[in-house]
Amino acid sequence: MDGIHDLGGTQFMGPVEQPERNGPTFHHPWEGRIFAIGALSQTRLSGANLDSFRFAIDRTPPVEYLGLPYYNKWLRMAETLLTESGVIAPGAIDARVRKRRGEKVEEPPVPELNKPDYKPTAGGSLRQIDKKPKFSVGQRVRTIDSHTSRHTRLPRYVRRRVGTVTMVQPAHVLPDTHSVFLGENIQHVYKVEFDSTELWGQEAEKFAMNLDLYEDYLEAA
Amino acid sequence: MAVQTPAYGTMIPQPTEFSPQERTEALEEILTERGLVTSQVLDGLIKTYEQDVGPMNGAKVVAKAWVDPEFHARLLADGTAACAELGYKGTQGEHIIALENSATVHNVVVCTLCSCYPWPLLGLPPSWYKNPAYRARVVREPRTVLAEFGLELGPDVEIRVHDSTSEVRYLVVPERPAGTEKLSEEQLAGLVTRDAMVGIEKVAAGRRR
Numbered sequence: 001m002d003g004i005h006d007l008g009g010t011q012f013m014g015p016v017e018q019p020e021r022n023g024p025t026f027h028h029p030w031e032g033r034i035f036a037i038g039a040l041s042q043t044r045l046s047g048a049n050l051d052s053f054r055f056a057i058d059r060t061p062p063v064e065y066l067g068l069p070y071y072n073k074w075l076r077m078a079e080t081l082l083t084e085s086g087v088i089a090p091g092a093i094d095a096r097v098r099k100r101r102g103e104k105v106e107e108p109p110v111p112e113l114n115k116p117d118y119k120p121t122a123g124g125s126l127r128q129i130d131k132k133p134k135f136s137v138g139q140r141v142r143t144i145d146s147h148t149s150r151h152t153r154l155p156r157y158v159r160r161r162v163g164t165v166t167m168v169q170p171a172h173v174l175p176d177t178h179s180v181f182l183g184e185n186i187q188h189v190y191k192v193e194f195d196s197t198e199l200w201g202q203e204a205e206k207f208a209m210n211l212d213l214y215e216d217y218l219e220a221a
Numbered sequence: 222m223a224v225q226t227p228a229y230g231t232m233i234p235q236p237t238e239f240s241p242q243e244r245t246e247a248l249e250e251i252l253t254e255r256g257l258v259t260s261q262v263l264d265g266l267i268k269t270y271e272q273d274v275g276p277m278n279g280a281k282v283v284a285k286a287w288v289d290p291e292f293h294a295r296l297l298a299d300g301t302a303a304c305a306e307l308g309y310k311g312t313q314g315e316h317i318i319a320l321e322n323s324a325t326v327h328n329v330v331v332c333t334l335c336s337c338y339p340w341p342l343l344g345l346p347p348s349w350y351k352n353p354a355y356r357a358r359v360v361r362e363p364r365t366v367l368a369e370f371g372l373e374l375g376p377d378v379e380i381r382v383h384d385s386t387s388e389v390r391y392l393v394v395p396e397r398p399a400g401t402e403k404l405s406e407e408q409l410a411g412l413v414t415r416d417a418m419v420g421i422e423k424v425a426a427g428r429r430r
Binding site for chain 1: 224226228229231232233236237239242244245246247249250251252257262266267270275315316345348349351352354355356360361363365366369370380383384385386387388414421
């Protein structure tokens with residue numbers, strides 16, 4: 001999806017944030033709570049997977065996505081996955097907030113569970129496949145012209161660009177289909193190096209840009 | 222009235238007037254009273270990432286690579302296996318590649334699409350790494366971004382930026398600073414910073430963490 005999360009190359013973003021040294025992992029207790037609830041929501045509670053987790057974060061409302069606090073994105077992710085899997089009803093969280101504030105409010109009833117009909121073939125995202133890699137180290141490849149409305153790991157800034165395969169990585173499940181339970185689509189992943197001028201024009205700073213790209217994202221150049 | 226559940230991949234969260242803190246407390250209450258989570262399980266997860274998993278893990282890997290040439294070779298050849306030797310593996314560290322910085326090559330890591338990060342080695346990502354400005358800019362003007370962090374690289378240094386777009390996770394092995402020849406492996410680990418292992422600073426001979 002062409003969402004707000006796909007930030008690579010966006011200009012006029014202002015200065016970087018200076019690192020905090022020896023800062024705490026969580027700056028407020030609720031951040032730790034939603035991290036833990038989010039981690040459990042992703043799989044155990046909702047029946048989803050790591051790629052659906054990312055797709056849910058991608059769908060954070062844009063203004064909230066760019067703003068702070070960061071862990072609001074985890075809250076929105078948990079809300080989305082738990083609602084889509086029928087663990088909680090739409091609006092259930094805000095209704096509970098009102099009730100806790102002492103307002104008279106009718107909470108929505110607990111919906112029917114709607115967990116995805118999905119079982120991973122193994123743990124994690126890496127898999128073995130017998131199929132030979134389509135591309136080899138040193139080969140020139142072009143990224144596809146993607147316009148998907150689903151989750152994808154092919155960022156906008158690198159679409160329709162030519163680079164060189166520098167490494168064949170372990171095979172992965174394909175996030176595009178896996179995130180919406182349309183199959184693991186196990187495939188090879190390639191480390192591809194792009195010249196900065198291929199991405200940003202002749203005036204760009206000179207550097208090598210590397211991305212790990214799924215076989216479906218590439219064609220021979 | 223039956224509750225309508227949105228189909229997978231279609232829900233767009235609605236605006237809310239309530240703070241994330243209040244909403245988190247409400248969600249925890251809902252899940253706890255239905256027996257779906259317990260306070261103890263949440264506490265355990267929080268404690269793990271507050272106390273047990275963090276940049277001290279990656280620092281041990283780097284220090285070992287600095288003092289042990291065989292481990293160094295194994296780390297660069299198969300980062301996953303070498304880190305597993307020290308017990309660092311699992312969630313967000315399924316496949317680890319070590320990238321070595323030198324006087325002429327500087328690697329820096331980002332995740333432009335979210336905030337993928339090698340959890341078993343470095344813990345949860347810091348705020349600056351998740352910040353939109355870093356994610357947007359380091360893939361377009363890395364030299365400028367690094368200078369903004371205080372790292373000025375000479376024109377002869379080749380910069381390699383790595384966008385974590387798959388489940389491969391990257392550990393930058395910074396250069397061992399001069400003047401540390403007499404330090405023990407443990408003392409060296411104390412010098413290695415989180416930010417040097419992502420690639421936005423160098424390791425200094427004096428402790429500054």
